[in-house]
Amino acid sequence: MAHDIAQDNRKISTAKEDGSPTPTLREHPSDPVEPPESDLNRPTPNNGGEKAGHDQSSASSDPNLLIVDWDGPDDPQNPKNWSYRQKWAATIVVSSFTFISPVSSSMIAPAANQVAQDFNITSDVMVALTTSIFVLAYAVGPLFLGPLSEIFGRSRVLQIANMWYLVWNLACGFAQNEGQLLGFRLLAGLGGSAPLSIGGGVLGDCWRPEERGRAMAAYSLAPLLGPVVGPIAGGWIAEYSTWRWVFWSSSIVDGVIQVFGLFYLQETFAPLLLERKAERIRKSMDTEKVQYKEVRTVFEGEHRKWQTIFRKAMFRPFVLFFHEPIIQLLGVYMAYLYGIMYLFLTTMPDIFGTLYNESPGIAGLNYIALGVGLTGASQLNARTLDRIYIYYKNKNGGVGRPEFRLPSMAIGTVILPIGLLIAGWTAQYKVHWIAPDIGIALVGAGVILNFQCIQTYVVDTFTLHAASALAAVSCLRSLAGFGFPLFAPTMYNALGYGKGNTILAAAAIGIGCPAPFIFWFYGERIRQWSKHGK
Structure with missing residues (x-):
């Protein structure tokens, strides 16, 4: 110094x-x-x-x-001149924060019946609420944590928020009634929401556009893979232990990640x-x-x-949401994707436990199908996202555009409704369990392809204020992640899994399929209206 x-x-x-x-x-x-x-x-x-x-x-x-x-x-x-080792250290730590919090969001799902028995909860909606209330906090936290990171720095806000999450997640394991559990879950979710907006800002700070795709692929996978890993572990915990260890075990893992963050996450x-x-x-x-x-x-x-x-920092996410067409259009579709994701996370124990008569531990293994779809598509996209960007950048005279992130999204918008139809109708007719798992894997692949392209597009467009932009997008998606699981039991009870998923597939086609083509041809014009984008 x-x-x-x-x-x-x-x-x-x-x-x-x-x-x-x-x-x-x-x-x-x-x-x-x-x-x-x-x-x-x-x-x-x-x-x-x-x-x-x-x-x-x-x-x-x-x-x-x-x-x-x-x-x-x-x-x-300048963080953009850091060595690859320093950049990947920051990326891995941020992705780990972004992974462990969503693990907690869904890990309780297989043990929800245990919680209902202990606290005498009889309403299906209230049982679902024990899972989804954590995601409700995701809608609120980024709106002030993202802007705070643009005042006090990414690292400081991320780590303080993670410590907040750790304290309240640990407290969930000691809850003595339904009210305490819901309150502790909400408070834990506030701290756990920080990486969902700030993480993208960290990657925008230290990676150049032509390098950013692979890092964004790893970061974008974390909040979707976390909710998949959580129920797998939660299923076995529910079968062989008490639901309280769902929270204690995830707190232990988060404590380890926090130690690494103290050493490897630089500003x-x-x-x-x-x-x-x-x-x-x-x-x-x-x-x-x-x-x-x-x-x-x-x-x-x-x-x-x-x-x-x-x-200005605290109001920026609201300004971006109300004045930026990019945030509005992509935010609606990302909200739908996140809602579908959490709908599957909360209904899969019912599908494989009730229809296929599997024990909680075995039923939890079906989440591997979702993980295979998410991880497989993510890895393929990670290898091609930057190559596609560089290819079109060279064709454009060496000038890059955020729209060069969208080709993979066109594929994802087609895969998603196909997966929804396969998963719904094969479960409806109780076809061998591998059939709905194939559909679930396709749903995971469609979700992650769209998710990665949207997040990278937003970071490329609002680089300096990426945290606030992602906070605005995260608000919508988290509200959907909170709401979808609440209406899912009623919808499937009334329509069945086949018709229910057909409606979801039709909505996915209507909302998602036009999006990549609209932004490919008109994205630059839309960005010219922006006061904060490029």
Whole structure:
């Protein structure tokens, strides 16, 4: 750190002595730079899917002002210049946070009947609520945790939120009545929701667009694979132990992940890192001959006040949701995907326990089919997402566009309704268990392909404010994840699994199939209306 300060001070002194304009150490042109508030509505050129920075001529020539930026395009303090080892360490830790929280969201599903017996719960809706109330908190948490990460930094907010989740998830295992369990679950979900929005921001901070696909594939798989692994473990816990160990075991795993996070999750948010650099310069100026009246970062406007920053950050997810067509359109479809996912997670114990007469442990193994679909499609997509992006970028004269993430989504929108029809009708007629499992695997593949493409598209479009953008999208999807399991028992009791899934498949076709084609042909035009995107 002393070396960095000395280096910064030498640059300050040199600039002052030779009378040259105050230097601004420009970031790589493809990295996101937020202009001052007065420039937010000014069109900026698109460069590989990232917002272009200010030209060198826009730097202040005021000798009393120092604008702090990166030390050139190869500054090692810039997260985009980190080694692959550092980037993947951050990606793995964030993905682990994003994995363990959804494990808790669904792990209780196979043991829900045990909970109902212990607490004398007779309503099917209330039994489903013990599972889905955790997801309700997912709709609320990101709306303030995402913006807070854009004020206080990604790492700090992520780890504090995870500790909050750990405390209340552990408390769930000691609940003595239904009210305590529901309350503790809701509070745990608030902390567990942080990685769903902040994680995408971390990846946007440290990965360049042409590298980002594989990292986003790993991150996007975590919140969907977690709810699959949870019921598998929960089924065996329910069969051989008490439901309380569902919470205690997941808390132990989260504690291990938290330890790794303390060592390997470094701060990635560029405005905060440059603010720390500016603060080091301010402190060091006390020992220098030359003083600046003001030192601020390239991200800061002339009249920067903490209250203004906080207000804008906290309201940004709502502003994005109400004013950005991209968030509205993709948010609705992602909400439907998440709702389908949690509908399957909560109804599968009923399907294989009641229709196929399987024990809780054996019934839980059918979640492997969902996991196979999610993991298999995710791995294939991870290997092709960046290649497709680079291919179309080269065809477009070296200029990347977020729309180059969408080809895989076109495949996912077709696979999803096919899987829904197979799963529903084979279960309806009690065909051998492998048949509905095949349908469930296709549902998982369709969900993850769409999920990954949408998340990567949103991060590419709103890079600097990716956390707030994902928070806006997460709100809708989490409300659907909360609501779908509540109406599923009534729907299937009235219509059966065949007709029920046919309705879901028809909705998937109507909502999903047009989406990738609309954004492929009109996405750039839609983004031009945006005040926050690129």
